Amino acid sequence: xxxxxxxxxxDRAVIFLGPPGAGKGTQAKELARKFSAPxxxxxxxxxxxxxxGTSLGQRAQPIMVxxxxxxxxxxLRMVADRIDRPDCSHGFVFDGFPRTVAQAQWLGELLxxxxxxxxxxxxxxxxxxxxxxRITGRRICRxxxxxxxxxxxxxxxxxxCDKDGGELDQRPDDREEIVKTRLAAYEKQTAPLAAYYRRLxxxxxxxxxxxxxxxxxxVVHIVREA
Ligand code: AP5
Numbered sequence: 357x358x359x360x361x362x363x364x365x366x367d368r369a370v371i372f373l374g375p376p377g378a379g380k381g382t383q384a385k386e387l388a389r390k391f392s393a394p395x396x397x398x399x400x401x402x403x404x405x406x407x408x409g410t411s412l413g414q415r416a417q418p419i420m421v422x423x424x425x426x427x428x429x430x431x432l433r434m435v436a437d438r439i440d441r442p443d444c445s446h447g448f449v450f451d452g453f454p455r456t457v458a459q460a461q462w463l464g465e466l467l468x469x470x471x472x473x474x475x476x477x478x479x480x481x482x483x484x485x486x487x488x489x490r491i492t493g494r495r496i497c498r499x500x501x502x503x504x505x506x507x508x509x510x511x512x513x514x515x516x517c518d519k520d521g522g523e524l525d526q527r528p529d530d531r532e533e534i535v536k537t538r539l540a541a542y543e544k545q546t547a548p549l550a551a552y553y554r555r556l557x558x559x560x561x562x563x564x565x566x567x568x569x570x571x572x573x574x575v576v577h578i579v580r581e582a
Contacts, residue, residue, distance in 0.1 A: 366393045366447030368473045369463075370579060371454070373549055374480025376538045377491035378564045379571060382503050383480075384451035386572055387579070394443050397451040400501065401434055402426060403527075423529055423537030425455060425545055432462055439470065447472070455546045460553070476582045477553040478575055480564035484539070491535050495524035509568070 370387065372380040381397060388395035402420060405413030412434070416426045435453060438444070454460040467475060493506040495515075499522030504511050512518050529538065553559040560578045564571055 364391055366391045366449070366579065368447045368582070369450060369467055369475040370447070371450045371475050371477045371553075372452075372480065373477050373546070373553070373559075374564060375482065375484075375487055375542045375546075376535065377487040377494070378480035378482045379490070379568070380451045380480055382568060383478075383571055383575055384449045385501075385503070387575055388449045390576070391447075391449075391579075393446065394438075394441075394448045395451060396435070396438055396444075396448050396453065398431055398435065398453040398455075399451070401438070402431075421528055421534070423534040423541065425541055428456075428459060428462075431455075431459070435463070436466060439466065450475075454549065457548060457552050460549055474556070474558055476579065477549075477559045478578055479550055479553075479559050479561045480571075481561050482564040486565055487539070488532065488535060491530050492532060494530055495526055497522040498525055499523075 372384050374380050381399075384395050384397065387393075402413070402416045406417045406420070407413070412430055416430055419426050431453070439448070454463050463475070467473075489507060490505060493508065495504045495506060495511075496502070497504075497517035497520065499517065499520045502517050502519050502522075503509075504517075504524060511524060515524050516522070517524060529535075550559060560582075562571055562574050562578070566574075
C-alpha cells in the first residue's frame with residue numbers, strides 16, 4: 357500500500373463500484389485505514405444485523421442467502437443513520453453501496469443535504485473468469501473481518517487470521533450456485549450505475565485483475581487527483 361500523507365482527509369464520499377469478488381472490500385479497508393475514514397460496507401452492516409438477530413437482520417437474511425438485493429426500505433435507512441454519525445464528517449468509503457440507480461439518486465440528494473462534494477466513484481473492472489476463483493477462495497476472520505483468499509492470499513496458519521488468530525469463515529452466499537444469482541443481480545441492477553456515474557463525470561476505472569498492491573496504488577492516485 358502506498359504511503360499517504362499524515363492527516364490527509366478524503367473530504368468526500370468515495371464509492372467502490374464493481375461485481376462481487378472484484379476486491380472492493382479488500383481495497384476499501386485499506387483506503388479507509390490510510391485516510392482514517394470510516395469504511396461503510398452495506399454488506400457488512402447487514403451481516404452484523406443478521407448475526408445479532410435484529411428484526412432487520414431477520415428480514416435481510418433469507419434474501420442475502422439467495423444472492424438477491426435487499427430492498428431499499430431496509431438499506432437506505434441503515435445508510436442514512438450511519439452517515440449521521442460524527443466520524444463521517446470528513447468523508448467515508450462506500451463499499452457495496454449504491455447498488456441501483458435509485459439508490460444512487462437518493463445518495464446524491466443525501467450528500468448534498470450534508471454539504472458534501474459530489475462523490476468519486478472507483479469502478480473495479482475485472483474479467484468474470486477471475487471472479488469465481490476469488491469468491492470461492494475467500495475466507496473472512498470472525499474476529500476482525502480481515503479478508504483472505506485460499507488461492508491468492510492464504511493465511512500463514514490454515515484456518516486462522518494472521519492478525520488476531522481468529523477463526524476464518526466462508527460466507528454462506530459464497531457458494532458457487534449462489535454466486536451465479538449475485539452476478540446476475542449485479543449485471544441487471546448495479547452495472548448500469550457505471551454509465552450513470554460516467555455521464556456525471558464521476559467515474560474512474562481501475563483494472564481490478566492486478567495485484568492487491570497495484571490496485572491500491574491506483575486507487576490512492578485516483579483519490580489524490582480528484
Ligand atoms: P456485499 O457484502 O456488498 O458483497 P459483494 O458486493 O457481492 O462483494 P463481495 O464482498 O463479494 O466482494 P468484494 O468486491 O468486496 O471482494 P473482496 O475484497 O472480499 O453484499 C452481500 C449481500 O448483501 C448482497 O448480495 C445483497 O444481498 C446485500 N446488500 C449489500 N449491499 C446492498 C445494497 N446496497 N442494496 C441491496 N442489497 C445489498 O475480495 C474477494 C476475494 O478476492 C478475497 O478472498 C480477497 O482476498 C481476494 N482478492 C481481493 N483483491 C485481490 C487481488 N487484487 N488479487 C488477488 N486476490 C484478491
